Amino acid sequence: MIIVHHLENSRSQRVLWLLEELGVSYDVKRYERDKKTNLAPDALRKVHPLGKSPVIENDGGVYAETGAMFEYILDHYGDGRLRPARGTDAFEKHRYWMHAAEGSYMPPMVMTLLLNKMETAPMPFFARPIAKRLVKGVRDGYLDQTAKVLFDYLENALSATGWLAGDDITAADINMSFPMEAFAARGDVSAYPNIASTVERFQARPAYIRALERGGPYALMR
Incomplete structure (x- = not known):
């Protein structure tokens, strides 16, 4: 099952929405921002070296960068949905x-x-x-x-x-x-x-x- 490493008040909300539109089962691991700096917590560096969100885990792989994650999700779970046909x-x-x-x-x-x-x-x-x-x-x-x-x-x-x-x-x-x-x-x-x-x-x-x-x-x- 996909695990979404999700930071509060962030652009990673889009990954959750994409998965909901596709009806894909997933787990969410939430992270809170540092109260002083408003940056992502150091705990995210244990998931991916850049220490940023969103990051997803699936089948032993770790994937970062929102656009790349979208492509990965569409390739593996889209079944032609939410992406127009190639060549159009x-x-x-x-x-x-x-x-x-x-x-x-x-x-x-x-x-x-x-x-x-x-x-x-x-x-x-x-x-x-x-x-x-x-x-x-x-x-x-x-x-x-x-x-x-x-x-x-x-x-x-x-x-x-x-x-x-x-x-x-x-x-x-x-x-x-x-x-x-x-x-x-x-x-x-x-x-x-x-x-x-x-x-x-x-x-x-x-x-x-x-x-x-x-x-x-x-x-x-x-």
Whole structure:
């Protein structure tokens, strides 16, 4: 049986959701973040050298990297579900979005999270204006325009069917769910109705709700 090493309030929630959609039996081993650093605990290094979540174990193997885990699960348990047929345009879109989730969308979002923490971190009063100018420079010079390009593109990609790779939900939508949820949670998404609608629809899916029940605390990055 698959064991999911699952960190609270993290992107590993997507792995639980994928398994629920496929009806695959699995066990969850939960980990709490360090209360001071908010990082994953050292115990995860005993599972995989990088000490990060998600990680899955199955049949004696240990597998990391969310996109690679998705491919592994689909190859072994998908039976053609949640992935378009090879050789189709939908399959190529699926492959793109499976890589875009962590390759294009998450890095600037993580950088935003770190900058938010930098702004509010304790520091000498004379250093705060300098920190704020640095943060503003990164946001104005890179992050804001990068986010606009990325999410404008995502909004347009959802315009045809409300899903990213065909007429129904696929694993690519599940993998992209965290960037979409985090983006929607940051504020007004009235200019992105397709993203807002997709988030609302997938959050109402029974498998998504079951995954939340199995995974425990799930707070989105702000």
